[in-house]
Amino acid sequence: MSDRIRWGILSTGAIAATFAGDLRLLPDAELAAVGSRSTEAAERFAAEHGAARAHGSWQALVEDPDVDAIYIATPHSAHYEAAMLALRAGKATLCEKPFTLAVSEAEEMAETARAGGVFLMEAMWMRCIPAIRRMVELVRDGAIGEPVSVHADFGIQGPFPETSRLRDRRLGGGALYDVGIYPVTFAHLFLGVPSTVQAWARMSAGGVDENTGMLFGYDGGAVAALTCSLLGDSARRGTITGTLGRIEVRRDFFHPHGFTLWRGEEAEEFDLAYEGRGYQFEAEEVHRCLREGLIESQLVPLSETIDILRLLNDISGIIGLDYSS
Structure with missing residues (x-):
């Protein structure tokens, strides 16, 4: 793991902007890229929040070799699709709450992460405050x-x-x-x-x-x-x-x-x-887990997310x- 964790943000809505703002509070975090289904939206977000690269598709973002972790900020109904793309690409994944709208999809996400040895955590920032x-x-x-x-x-x-x-x-x-x-x-x-x-x-x-x-x-x-x-x-x-x-x-x-x-x-x-909105603490937990070689957080365990x-x-x-x- 490099000195800085390189983040990619998937989606460009309000919560993505909040996460990007709080990410600046972590000295070991870098906003490396943003991905959207619209190239124009990705470029606007990148310019506003200082992302190094803008991708016009989710697939291009998860395939970016200079991204260590993906933050999924889509509406709830798209969490499963976006998370599975990231996990199958081998990217550490922080997925907004609720994980999914179906328990079976959340279970599949957890199974995919564990089988592939890929980090996965729900972005339930409350638990990290x-x-x-x-x-x-x-x-x-x-x-x-x-x-x-x-x-x-x-x-x-x-x-x-x-x-x-x-x-x-x-x-x-x-x-x-x-x-x-x-x-x-x-x-x-x-x-x-x-x-x-x-x-x-x-x-x-x-x-x-x-x-x-x-x-x-x-x-x-x-x-x-x-x-x-x-x-x-x-x-x-x-x-x-x-x-x-x-x-x-x-x-x-x-x-x-x-x-x-x-x-x-x-x-x-x-x-x-604390400073900011508090989203930096969930990112900080991801950093800790990645540096310790963990694929799951004990602070936000997948079993409790699914419960x-x-x-x-x-x-x-x-x-x-x-x-x-």
């Missing part, structure tokens, strides 16, 4: 006792037109897979896989969920109450309550700069501020969200 990692450590070390409940909400301000990607069923639109994956992942980090799942949703005319509530029950008696929405800007709070205390994130629980640990009425503040995708699939069945047709 320093404050989230510190919360997980504290709960694991017993700082709040036994976790008994998790509450989290993520709603974004609408309305969005039916033409928006967020409402387009063909692109994997809807609240659950776009923003609901964050509260579901938050609950999973602290409570694991639930034994019972209940869910309710208001569905759009186009067949995607736009306001969804979820209630998880666990064998040990813990519960999680979660919501996601495309209709209004929620508080975006996250709370983990235990038998000896609780942890609270007052805003944007999925990429916080800090949190509060409560024991009774005594509060301890944790400040873990969460199965859970989203179960919720989809309950609320009537169907991407198969």
